[in-house]
Amino acid sequence: MKKPRPSAAFDKKFGQFVKKKRIELDMSQTGLAAKVGNNFQNISRLERGEISPTLFWCYKLADAFEMDLADLIKELGYKYKK
Amino acid sequence: MKKPRPSAAFDKKFGQFVKKKRIELDMSQTGLAAKVGNNFQNISRLERGEISPTLFWCYKLADAFEMDLADLIKELGYKYKK
DNA sequence: TAAAAACTAACCATATACGGTTAGTGTTCT
DNA sequence: AGAACACTAACCGTATATGGTTAGTTTTTA
Numbered sequence: 486m487k488k489p490r491p492s493a494a495f496d497k498k499f500g501q502f503v504k505k506k507r508i509e510l511d512m513s514q515t516g517l518a519a520k521v522g523n524n525f526q527n528i529s530r531l532e533r534g535e536i537s538p539t540l541f542w543c544y545k546l547a548d549a550f551e552m553d554l555a556d557l558i559k560e561l562g563y564k565y566k567k
Numbered sequence: 568m569k570k571p572r573p574s575a576a577f578d579k580k581f582g583q584f585v586k587k588k589r590i591e592l593d594m595s596q597t598g599l600a601a602k603v604g605n606n607f608q609n610i611s612r613l614e615r616g617e618i619s620p621t622l623f624w625c626y627k628l629a630d631a632f633e634m635d636l637a638d639l640i641k642e643l644g645y646k647y648k649k
Numbered sequence: 650t651a652a653a654a655a656c657t658a659a660c661c662a663t664a665t666a667c668g669g670t671t672a673g674t675g676t677t678c679t
Numbered sequence: 680a681g682a683a684c685a686c687t688a689a690c691c692g693t694a695t696a697t698g699g700t701t702a703g704t705t706t707t708t709a
Contacts, residue, residue: 495623499622513686514685515685523668524668526667526668526687526688527666527668529688530687532686533687537623537666538621539574539666540581541573541574543622553640554640555638555640558636558637559635596655597656606698609697611658614656618697620696
């Protein structure tokens, strides 16, 4: 068993949130990928919490969801505690 | 001349914003690094726009600044245009 | 002025992200 | 049933991030 990234729990929660949003907007992973200039494999990995998205990535996601990143973050509601 | 990352302009702006915030709060790069569990070299790289921080990273930064990430993003005021 | 601290910048090794490919599963549609 | 679509999951090669080291410059402090 290899050790998880420090961001593992956060990434998983964020991925689930993205998936929920995407489905609410009736988009496929392929469709979302096209909007953010990425491929559907990475969308899949993101939603499963396998990767830690950059802030820039998240901006493009928010754009695809037609909302401000600040609002997306607020909706996510994750509170980081050291 | 090697081609810049697509996020280059964004990263630079974010880095400048972080630097401004850090100085306002009278923190050194070393001090900030300690708060976010990182090293000062990476803070330097971040501020110079050399790297593209993960969303998780940004959460810890916001925490070090004692503010919500959503508010930090709002203050940054960057609007991504595809 | 001299020492200490802060920062930039290169380099290196390792970890993670990324893009693409292939394969397999499940669902929907005709 | 068969075809098309959506998704997961592995693999591989390349790019980028990360942590650490070293060196050099600027700024602050004594």
